Amino acid sequence: MPELPEVEVIRRGLKNEILNKRISEVKVLSKNTVKPNSRTFAKELKGKSFLDIDRIGKLLIFELSDKIDFLLVHLKMTGQLIYTDQKEMIAGGHETKPRSSGRLEDVLIEEDLIERVGGRLPNKFTRVIITFNKRGSLYFNDMRKFGYMRIVDERELKKIKSAFGMEPRTKEFTKEGFIKAIKTRNKSIKAVLLDQSIIAGLGNIYTDESLFLSKVDPRRKASSLTDKEISALYKNIEHIIGKAIEYKGTTFSDYSDAKGNKGNFSELLQVYGRTGEKCKICGTKIEKIREAGRGTHFCPKCQF
């Protein structure tokens, strides 16, 4: 369930840790997770380093030091990217006891990581391990195996990027452009906001939250929204995405940042996951329906 804010927090965290470090080892524990195949994947990464990490929508883009290829990572629903340079974590499989050095500092760091990640790494959901300079490792965990890692060249990257719509909090995300994008669609506003080719980065949580803040019923046809409503929606999307990044994302079940930390935005959620609870504005019970094929939370009194 990572959406734009969660992926952005991961991107920033990772940038501080792994740039310009030589990749010494690549372990693929689940072959369908990487494309095109395990052998090519490992070969393309080994010996290189990451020069930069970029993002479009929910897709992470790692620039490789050969200046030709890029590593794309999509976390889909349950993917996690966690970096640690704890030797114990790397050395010990989940059946092995941690081999702590015994130094107080190391023990504390290790216990802290276990606390945050919920266990030692790798765990049974670890699909890929990328190790740098024989020390720190980047773990790609993904319970449901929907996520992927993929190497592409510049041409493919360009093509993939072109399929994304405008992205909140960038200069292309203008009020005028947004109004036009909404007004010209006949499907529901919920479906439009979730459509990555129209607006990039919103998922189920921030879509429901933005619509609540804007007092718009998620079932409304996008084209039926007034300029005033769309303007409010525009402002609220910008606001909520910014706020969520500030709070390090929303942790519902699987999300954690690059260091395994949980996000703190959950406490600010107004409707998502609050089915049957009281609306914080009017006290009416929050309802959950199905719209655009997704569980959709809203206040039947505040949103119309």
Added chain:
DNA sequence: AAGATTGTTGCTTA
């Protein structure tokens, strides 16, 4: 024990 679940793609139908 059937049904629901965060994201995305692709297929079918209208």
Added chain:
DNA sequence: TTAAGCAACAATCT
């Protein structure tokens, strides 16, 4: 072309 609905991907929880 556009939109809606659904299955699939896999694992877990209720």
